[in-house]
Amino acid sequence: MSGTPNSTIGGVFGGGGLFGIGYALGVLDGLKPRGIDLSESPILGTSAGAWAAAATALDVPFETLADMQVPSFPNPKPGLLASIAKEMFGDATDPLIHVMACALPRLKRTILDGGKYPLSELVAASSAVPALLSPHKIDGVKYVDGGVRSGTSVDYGPVVQQLILIAPLAGAMWGPFARLVDKGLHNEAHRWKERTGGKVLMFTPHNHAAEIARNPKHLFDKARAIEAYHLGRDEASSYDLTFS
Numbered sequence: 187m188s189g190t191p192n193s194t195i196g197g198v199f200g201g202g203g204l205f206g207i208g209y210a211l212g213v214l215d216g217l218k219p220r221g222i223d224l225s226e227s228p229i230l231g232t233s234a235g236a237w238a239a240a241a242t243a244l245d246v247p248f249e250t251l252a253d254m255q256v257p258s259f260p261n262p263k264p265g266l267l268a269s270i271a272k273e274m275f276g277d278a279t280d281p282l283i284h285v286m287a288c289a290l291p292r293l294k295r296t297i298l299d300g301g302k303y304p305l306s307e308l309v310a311a312s313s314a315v316p317a318l319l320s321p322h323k324i325d326g327v328k329y330v331d332g333g334v335r336s337g338t339s340v341d342y343g344p345v346v347q348q349l350i351l352i353a354p355l356a357g358a359m360w361g362p363f364a365r366l367v368d369k370g371l372h373n374e375a376h377r378w379k380e381r382t383g384g385k386v387l388m389f390t391p392h393n394h395a396a397e398i399a400r401n402p403k404h405l406f407d408k409a410r411a412i413e414a415y416h417l418g419r420d421e422a423s424s425y426d427l428t429f430s
Contacts, residue, residue: 196228196346197242199235200338201313201331202354203405204256205398205414206234209354211241211248212418213389217350220427228282228344230297232332234354236285236312237271240305243280248415250274252408259318259406267319271306278305285312286332286339290321295335297342298324341374345382348429351375354414356390385429392421 199210214224224242231239241251255270257263281301285308289296298308303324310322311329321328332339338353356371375386394417398410 193228193346195348196344197224197350198338198340198343199231199238200353201233201235201333203234204411205405206354207237207251208411208414209418210235210238210352212415213352213422214242216419216422230284230343232286232339233313236309239283240275240309243283244275244278246274252412256406262320264320267314268306268310271309275306287311287329288332288334290328293334295339341377343378347384349384349386351386351388353390387429
C-alpha cells in the first residue's frame with residue numbers, strides 16, 4: 187500500500203469488535219487537540235479498524251457507530267454487515283482508505299482500495315468473522331475478516347514518514363495470549379519500518395482499558411465499547427508522542 191506523494195503521516199488500525207472501534211476512535215479523538223488529525227491521511231484498517239478508518243475519513247462520530255445495530259451471532263444472512271455499514275457510510279468512497287481482508291479459499295491477505303469500492307463494502311469484507319458471519323463478496327471474490335491472518339497487517343501499511351498504529355487487541359489484552367500477539371505485531375512493525383524508512387507511534391490498551399474486555403464476548407458489548415472510547419481518548423491525551 188502506498189501513501190499519497192510526500193505523505194507525512196498515516197494510520198494503521200487493527201481489529202477488536204465494538205471494543206476496538208471505540209478504543210481506536212477514542213485514541214484518534216484524543217490526538218486531535220494535540221495536533222494529530224488523520225482525517226485526510228492514508229489509512230489501512232483491519233476488521234474493527236476498517237470501521238474506524240471509514241469513520242475517520244467521513245467524519246462519522248463515535249456516537250453514531252455506538253448506536254448502530256449489532257447483529258446476533260452466529261448470523262449467516264448474506265449482506266448483513268454491508269447493510270449496516272451502508273447506514274453509517276452510505277455509498278461514499280475514499281482513495282486514502284484501504285482495508286485488509288482475507289480472500290477465500292486460501293485466506294490470502296488482500297488489500298481492498300476505498301477509491302474503487304464503497305467503504306461500506308470494504309468494511310463488510312474486512313470484518314466478516316468466519317463461523318459468525320457470512321463471507322462478503324466483491325467482484326466475485328469472497329472475503330472474510332482480515333484479522334484471521336493478522337490483527338493489524340501493519341507490514342502492509344501506507345508509505346509515510348510517521349505512522350499511528352492502533353492495536354486494540356495487543357498490549358494488556360488477553361493475558362499470556364497478548365505476548366504472542368505483541369511479538370507478531372512488533373515483527374510486522376519492524377518490516378514496515380524497513381520497507382518505508384518511517385517511524386511508528388503505537389497505541390495498545392493499558393491495563394485499565396484492558397479490564398473492560400476480559401473475554402471475546404465483551405468485544406461486542408456496546409456499553410464496554412463506550413468505556414473503551416473514553417479510556418482510549420484519555421490515554422491519547424496524555425501519551426508520549428515520540429515516534430520511533
